Amino acid sequence: MTDGYRTFGHGDHKVLALNGWFGSAEAWRPLLPHLDPTAFSYVCLDYRGYGARKGIAGEYSLAEAARDALEFADDLGWSRFSVIGHSMGGSVMQRILADAPERVRGLVGISPVPANGIPFDEQSWQLFRGAVEEPANRRAIIDLTTGNRLTGVWLDTMVEYSLSNSDKAAFSAYLDAWARTDFHTEIAGSTVPIKAIVGEHDPAISADVLRSTFEKWYPNLEIDVLSNAGHYAVDETPIALATSIERFLVEV
Template sequence: MSIKRVGTGTHTVLVLHGWFGSSRSWQALLPHLDREAFGYVFLDYRGYGDRRGETGRYSIAEAAGDVLAAADELGVDCFSLLGHSMGGSVMQRVYADAPDRVKALVGVSPVPASGVPFDEQSRQLFEGAADSPANRRAIIDFTTGNRLTGTWLDAMVRHSLEHSDRDAFAAYLPAWARTDFHTEIKGSDVPIQVIAGRHDPALGAETMRATFGAWYPNLELEIFPDAGHYAMDESPVALATCVERFLGRH
């Protein structure tokens, strides 16, 4: 497995990307990270980034197993997890499978462990995204509040097209949207921080309180006023500050 590490700190943070992302989608965050306190490891799922062409079941459970295999390859017994969107589901699955190895969880607009329900219009939009760049652009625009420059939207679509295999991208949609294992993590006392963007209409504060807030007694919820679904691009300095302030306590 190709592993990208940033920082030499003893606190290892495994970083998990979203459906439209890859291990490279955190670039705007990198200049603001404390590389002496933390060691960030940016991972790709099968079919994404440096693992394009690698086949599999493209499931949340498989992705979590690959994360644990990466930790073993690194020789890291205990670590924290930072997951964006779909990566929020994966990080919770890692915790469910290996709770003794996880120091803390941080979710950035994370998918709940119960999945995400769609109305019919949204379902068609999302299911068409594998074959339609226009659908991908519309989703990114919608989930950031229809307020950001088209130049950035186009770059996000290009990244998605260039860093994911079509079939993997298509298969991960039902994986994150329909996988429900929330009964396995409900009541967990793991330290967890969730960061929601005020301009995210789907995975915003209300959804986070109804899901993560109901399941994790130690949840710390942060609302970013100037972000939608992509805080690492929209508010990178604030995100690095918030994440490291939380992880520094654990």
């Protein structure tokens, strides 16, 4: 892992992978052994302020993250590609679609944030806003969004990973970006093939949330609900997730 990205595979179908708020490019590691390296070429990117790009200044917005991803695709010589995005990354992938629809083959959102953000109530907003300074808030969020059912050892590991792999300023700004940016009118009606995958134990991004947002905007939407998973299917059920992703991508 160097220069803010990780690569996997050498196939003809090019795929950008965009992580969530608590992740980085390295957060895809549990998934990689279960992907097909002969059919696909995956590139997992770090945002500014995350992972190997910690310390890189920016506005830390969805638009900037999308621009950076498109510039990176240009550097790779990728004219068309698919995008997978987890959580916040699901919002960034839709921003890429809005900015360069002719370049997107297909989209796969894993517990993806909708393009109109998240309507937090005040108590929930304070929990998430407090996560910028308080590791305990990060732990509570991860526990909540995986159904309060997973080992504390894993929760603590996820919190430490998040603290180690994001600048505080970037972490704070990206919260406002994914939660309070609304650009759904720019993607509504897009005919791009899209799959949205959620975990059965995730109360935050559920199938009902997808039906009230993604299903209204994307006529070619497929929804998959993974058993025994919450918000972090990359860690919780990587084999089932890899299967769901590639069964879709091989058709687009």
